[in-house]
Amino acid sequence: MIEQQQNNPLHGLGLETLVTELVAFYDWKILYAALRLECFNSNPNMAACLKFLKKTEWARERVESFYLYRFKRMPKGSSVQFELKPRERGFADGIVPRKPEExxxxxxxxxxxxxxxxxxxxxxxxxxxxxxxGKDKPKAQDGYAQNKRTNTNRPAPSQDPANPWGK
The missing domain is CATH 1.20.5 (Single alpha-helices involved in coiled-coils or other helix-helix interfaces)
Structure with a gap:
């Protein structure tokens, strides 16, 4: 397990340290604008934020992904990597985090x-x-326009529920 996680900046990093680094660099307002999590907006404080993130897995994963790809600016992985949780993702040897994105x-x-x-x-x-x-052909405005009948010589479908084929 340690060998797999050796190249992950989240390995061994506690949630409190992660949030502290993000708040120190970005501030609460920018974190709310980027992540849209209310714990960064309404009465933001470290204790309430950590409590929410520990209870809410999807929010914690969103913050961890933000930390990896915006703060540490790690390269984007394959679709297989993105199916894993951020703490389970690994990066190739020799890839080091870069300066945080302003x-x-x-x-x-x-x-x-x-x-x-x-x-x-x-x-x-x-x-x-x-x-x-195609580039030159405009698309239909609604879904039904594609199915409009072009040949009006054909008989209309039967309205008789006992004979749906109209024969």
Whole structure:
């Protein structure tokens, strides 16, 4: 276990030390803007924050991921690595943490807006990096427009529940 965790900056780091380092560098307001956890916003203090993070696993994992990838600026791992909890992830030999990323509330808001726009663009492009219907062809505005009948010579479906095929 120690050999697997040797290259993880979270190994041996207590939650109190982790939060103390983050608060000392970023301040409560920036942590709230970046992580959107109320323990950093409403009456922020170390005791209440630690109590919340110890009880709430998803919030603790969010803070640990922020510590790894924003504060220590470790390289992003593969999708397999991201399925693991932050404390279980490992990094290749020789990778050392870098200087923390400078953040402001405004910068965090800009990053969040860009991420939202990128996500919306990816959804429109079906996640393939290219438009679903080609660059020149506009997409349908609603889901039903794609299924509009183009051949009106065909008979309409039967309205009779006893004979759904209309024959």
């Amino acid at each position: 953040l402001t509330v405004e910068l965090v808001d800009e990053m969040r807006a860009k991420a939202t726009a990128d996500y919306e663009a990816m959804k429109r492009n079906d996640g393939q990096g290219r438009p679903r219907y």
